[in-house]
Amino acid sequence: MATSCVFHKTPVTPPLAVNAEGIYFDLEDGRRIMDGVGGAAVACIGSGNPRVIAAIHEQSKKVNFTFHTQFTTEPAEQLAKNIIDRSKGAFALCGFVAGGSEAMEAAIKTGRQYYWETGQTQRVNYIGRMISYHGASLGTLNVAYNGPRRAPYHPILDQTHFHHVSPPYPRRFKREGESDADFVERLRAELEAKFIELGPDSVIAFVAETVTGASSGVVIPPKGYYKAMKSVCEKYGALLILDEVMCGMGRMGTLHAWESFGDGITPDIQAVAKGLGAGYTPIGAVLISQEVANGLRSKAGVWQHGYTYQAHPLSCAASLEVQKIIVEEDLLANCRAQGELLGQLLRARLEDPASPAAPYVAEIRGQGLFWAIEFDARPLAPKLAGKKLGFLIEAQCFANNLVVMGMAGGWNYEGTEGDHVMFAPAYIVTKEEVEKMVDIFVKSVEALVVEYA
Numbered sequence: 001m002a003t004s005c006v007f008h009k010t011p012v013t014p015p016l017a018v019n020a021e022g023i024y025f026d027l028e029d030g031r032r033i034m035d036g037v038g039g040a041a042v043a044c045i046g047s048g049n050p051r052v053i054a055a056i057h058e059q060s061k062k063v064n065f066t067f068h069t070q071f072t073t074e075p076a077e078q079l080a081k082n083i084i085d086r087s088k089g090a091f092a093l094c095g096f097v098a099g100g101s102e103a104m105e106a107a108i109k110t111g112r113q114y115y116w117e118t119g120q121t122q123r124v125n126y127i128g129r130m131i132s133y134h135g136a137s138l139g140t141l142n143v144a145y146n147g148p149r150r151a152p153y154h155p156i157l158d159q160t161h162f163h164h165v166s167p168p169y170p171r172r173f174k175r176e177g178e179s180d181a182d183f184v185e186r187l188r189a190e191l192e193a194k195f196i197e198l199g200p201d202s203v204i205a206f207v208a209e210t211v212t213g214a215s216s217g218v219v220i221p222p223k224g225y226y227k228a229m230k231s232v233c234e235k236y237g238a239l240l241i242l243d244e245v246m247c248g249m250g251r252m253g254t255l256h257a258w259e260s261f262g263d264g265i266t267p268d269i270q271a272v273a274k275g276l277g278a279g280y281t282p283i284g285a286v287l288i289s290q291e292v293a294n295g296l297r298s299k300a301g302v303w304q305h306g307y308t309y310q311a312h313p314l315s316c317a318a319s320l321e322v323q324k325i326i327v328e329e330d331l332l333a334n335c336r337a338q339g340e341l342l343g344q345l346l347r348a349r350l351e352d353p354a355s356p357a358a359p360y361v362a363e364i365r366g367q368g369l370f371w372a373i374e375f376d377a378r379p380l381a382p383k384l385a386g387k388k389l390g391f392l393i394e395a396q397c398f399a400n401n402l403v404v405m406g407m408a409g410g411w412n413y414e415g416t417e418g419d420h421v422m423f424a425p426a427y428i429v430t431k432e433e434v435e436k437m438v439d440i441f442v443k444s445v446e447a448l449v450v451e452y453a
Helices: 050-060 074-086 100-117 138-143 147-156 180-198 225-235 257-261 290-296 313-328 331-350 378-384 389-399 431-452
Strands: 017-021 024-027 032-035 093-097 125-129 162-165 203-209 239-244 269-272 284-288 361-367 370-375 405-408 419-423
Touching: 032 431, 050 313, 074 093, 074 284, 074 313, 093 100, 100 138, 100 203, 100 239, 100 269, 100 284, 100 290, 125 138, 125 180, 138 147, 162 180, 180 203, 180 225, 203 225, 225 239, 239 257, 284 290, 313 331, 331 361, 331 370, 331 431, 370 389, 378 389, 378 431, 389 405, 389 419, 389 431, 419 431
Parallel strands: 125 162, 125 203, 203 239, 239 269
Antiparallel strands: 017 024, 024 032, 093 284, 269 284, 361 370, 370 419, 405 419
């Protein structure tokens, strides 16, 4: 491949993919790579689906672009209705943007607009969580807290209106002898204390990833966590904003990740993206509850937020077809079944005392087709010499023709300790493909720990 003029996010030019089909990529050098993470939990129905390609093609022959204040389109209207109708009364309105960062940026702004429209202009503060990620814009970097991602921009971040509390990360932050219920109560009390510190009527929202993604690796909160957090928000008249960009739209085995908890708690505002369009076109969405929708309509009556490519007709047409396929082919059932198998196989292989990897596996956690393996690489530190085990595992798997997502820094607030690797394959994955993924992954991990032990 010739010298690249693309400003890549990687230190070297990534391999050139020339074709993609299902959960496989074909490279320029002739290799075929199995995708075990859907890009970044995006490609939920795999690549090359003929129905989605046809939907994009047909829409391109009708209306290929409109500006959102001048026209609406059939696919935008149908996609919004599809999402609202399937959300069991949780949401009333749906606003489309072009991706996950934009969706969360819009969710943050929408929270402020709601209080502006309803006359509570004193509400100016947001409370997020430590060890979190909500996007790459300045607004989303403010409400999230990921040390390495914030570091270059720290001097220009807003330290006045964005605040953070502890994460619901049991393995790292539960105290010795503390029950899940006591842990949840401590986090609830901490959130309430932050409200009181800031001034209870100054808080716009508590903002959280329903299930934490790349920053710490599929951390599912203890039972009752969101019920407790929402009780604080309701007590002081603030909103609950959930980020389901990575964990939502089926990834946890339910349309919305919060549904999998079964506690009846719904957010006031929610962001979705990756599984919405499955990567066929850029798209994200902000989902708005009836109460917030009523408030937004009480004064200006319009969404005070917009980008040029908002509700793009080609993106909406593609996403509508993706959502139809997920329902018609019952892919969430396959997501749950193959996810259960994935978790069973990972535990059986990596927690086996006979495996050389077992001493370095701290926790295997997940649900649906969203899983992470947390490693304790501290015993390997002398030979690792500053290298991150998560990244090494990702590279070793790629050399063995499997894509996974290796990450580092999820153990502490500074983002300097901890390693984890994530799986988020497409909902179309088969039993045989899950078995092959796990086999390649385990052999790759075992080869590395033997090398560095």
